[in-house]
Amino acid sequence: VLIQPESMFADGINLFVPHYLYHPLSPCTFSFQICLSLLLNICHSLSSRNLFSRKPKEPKPPSQNAPGWRLFGKVPLRENTTKDPKDSFTIQQEYPVKVGPAPGSQVQLSAARRKNLEFEPLSTTALILEDRPSNLPAKSVEEAMRHKQEYDEMVAGAKRRELKEAQKKKRRMKERFKQEDSIANAMVIWNNDVLPNWDCMRNTRRVRELWWQGLPPSVRGRVWSLAIGNELNITPELFEIFLSRAKERWKSFSETSSENETEDSGSLQADRESSLDLIKLDISRTFPSLFIFQKGGPYHDLLHSVLGAYTCYRPDVGYVQGMSFIAAVLILNLEEADAFIAFANLLNKPCQMAFFRVDHDLMLKYFAAFEVFFEENLPRLFNHFQINNLTPDLYLIDWIFTLYSKSLPLDVACRVWDVFCRDGEECLFRTGLGILRLYQEVLLQMDFIHMAQFLTRLPDDMAADNLFSCITATQMLSSNRKWGQVFSALMKDGSKEMANHSPAPRS
Numbered sequence: 259v260l261i262q263p264e265s266m267f268a269d270g271i272n273l274f275v276p277h278y279l280y281h282p283l284s285p286c287t288f289s290f291q292i293c294l295s296l297l298l299n300i301c302h303s304l305s306s307r308n309l310f311s312r313k314p315k316e317p318k319p320p321s322q323n324a325p326g327w328r329l330f331g332k333v334p335l336r337e338n339t340t341k342d343p344k345d346s347f348t349i350q351q352e353y354p355v356k357v358g359p360a361p362g363s364q365v366q367l368s369a370a371r372r373k374n375l376e377f378e379p380l381s382t383t384a385l386i387l388e389d390r391p392s393n394l395p396a397k398s399v400e401e402a403m404r405h406k407q408e409y410d411e412m413v414a415g416a417k418r419r420e421l422k423e424a425q426k427k428k429r430r431m432k433e434r435f436k437q438e439d440s441i442a443n444a445m446v447i448w449n450n451d452v453l454p455n456w457d458c459m460r461n462t463r464r465v466r467e468l469w470w471q472g473l474p475p476s477v478r479g480r481v482w483s484l485a486i487g488n489e490l491n492i493t494p495e496l497f498e499i500f501l502s503r504a505k506e507r508w509k510s511f512s513e514t515s516s517e518n519e520t521e522d523s524g525s526l527q528a529d530r531e532s533s534l535d536l537i538k539l540d541i542s543r544t545f546p547s548l549f550i551f552q553k554g555g556p557y558h559d560l561l562h563s564v565l566g567a568y569t570c571y572r573p574d575v576g577y578v579q580g581m582s583f584i585a586a587v588l589i590l591n592l593e594e595a596d597a598f599i600a601f602a603n604l605l606n607k608p609c610q611m612a613f614f615r616v617d618h619d620l621m622l623k624y625f626a627a628f629e630v631f632f633e634e635n636l637p638r639l640f641n642h643f644q645i646n647n648l649t650p651d652l653y654l655i656d657w658i659f660t661l662y663s664k665s666l667p668l669d670v671a672c673r674v675w676d677v678f679c680r681d682g683e684e685c686l687f688r689t690g691l692g693i694l695r696l697y698q699e700v701l702l703q704m705d706f707i708h709m710a711q712f713l714t715r716l717p718d719d720m721a722a723d724n725l726f727s728c729i730t731a732t733q734m735l736s737s738n739r740k741w742g743q744v745f746s747a748l749m750k751d752g753s754k755e756m757a758n759h760s761p762a763p764r765s
Contacts, residue, residue: 445474453477456484466680472722473676479591485679486600494595497567504566537565537577544582545668551586560589564598571602578614580659581605587663587675609683613658624658625650627745628687634736635691639698646706653713657690665715670722677729684734684741692729696720 390396397405447468452459459465473481541561544551551557564585569577584604588597605614612620628650633640643649656665661678663671678685693716694701701709734741 440471441474444468444471445476448474448477448481453480453484460485469676469680470726472673475591478672478676479596482588482591482675482679483596483600486603488599488603490599490603490606492599492602494599497595497598500567500570501563503570504563507570508566536579537562537569537582540577540579540582541565544586548668551582557586557589560594560597561586563594564589564601567598568602568605572605575605575611575614578659580656580664581614583660583663587661587668587671591672607683609658609686613655621651623745623748624687625654626748627741628654628690630736630744631687631691631732631734631741632694635732636694636698639694639701642702643709646709648706648709652710654687654690656714658686661686662689666725667718667720670720670725673722673726687741688729688732688734689725691732692725695728695732696725 452465452468469481541558542552544561546552549555551561561582565577565582568581568585585597585601588600588604591597592600604610608620609624611617612624629640632643632650661671662674665671666674674685674689677689681688693713697712697716701712704712736744739747
């Protein structure tokens, strides 16, 4: 065991001697004393030549209480002592603190602590009230007052913004509660008064006004089914028959090899490819942001079944791109069989059939009627479209094909569907004029390319109330003639002049 019987110093060097070597009775004592004396002489000689210079101690890092501009964290409370103004001599004394601490500098650091705040600033805004670091000149009284005034203005502005945001949030909540109460009241009226007496109530002024405000989601599907009707007399059993045929077709299509098919079966194969593959591809692109119609989603198989059954029900029409959006909206509000019945009857309407069967002559009449009311309601924008050669077929086809379900936000599109089920095809063209009215000032500043791109992809933040206010301002009257009268006149007039009034649809 090493012990230190006594300390022997040689210019700051401590020597620790084993006890058994230092003991006076030890036989090695005399030899050890000689060696020890030689070692001491050598150390003394080396130290006198500064070969073993002492290493100065490294300065300790500044503590939390040292002067500095920390943005975060809490520090102990500072002393409430008054701070004398610093003259040039004091600044010169404090300047070495930045370079490195000198002996006895801890006393100066303690005296130079900031004393004006009892808390550490938590943001850069609060720094305006902080004193400058000790190595910089102190603030003058005028500057300190100006900083305090600026800080007070900042705090007052933040409070005003907070109050304004709170009031805005309160208004939103009030409007939301008001809307919920309105929906609840409307739902009671629809369930208790309108739906039980549908035939005698549907065309009354009260119901039509209530209809215009939007249907409650809980009764929307039933009202759509009743308004669309079932002129084709399709039953749920008939839907099951066509659905089973579609499944057999899918199964045979997957098992059939193109190498073993005859010439007649080749046309059938082409028809299957044009319908089945297009359905599969289109389903994955239907409302992709909802993630419910894509493969693995809860409504993927339902949408596939409705579209496949319709392809077997109407092979003369088949599947046309855009049908998936119409079927998807119906599936969201109706059961599978009811959605198919409404889907088949909806596509059997004259306007939808003209577009889905690509009847060019009939589509020309619809475009011509639309431009008559376009010029009547928005003459400036109509002339701008004419100058840039932007024709209705570039944007109306996509709107009509999907009944605005692809172009508008889903909640806005459902409100358009509500009015469409009430007013028929006139609502589709009136809604198109409402969209053009809503963005008229924006479109007037655009050229052909930007207008076409804008109308193809409308803004996602469109508000339903703004759109319907523009739809309300759109008058479907031209020379005291309503939509039906103008369209009937165009249908009777077969002259080339009226046919050339609207361009042919472009592929």
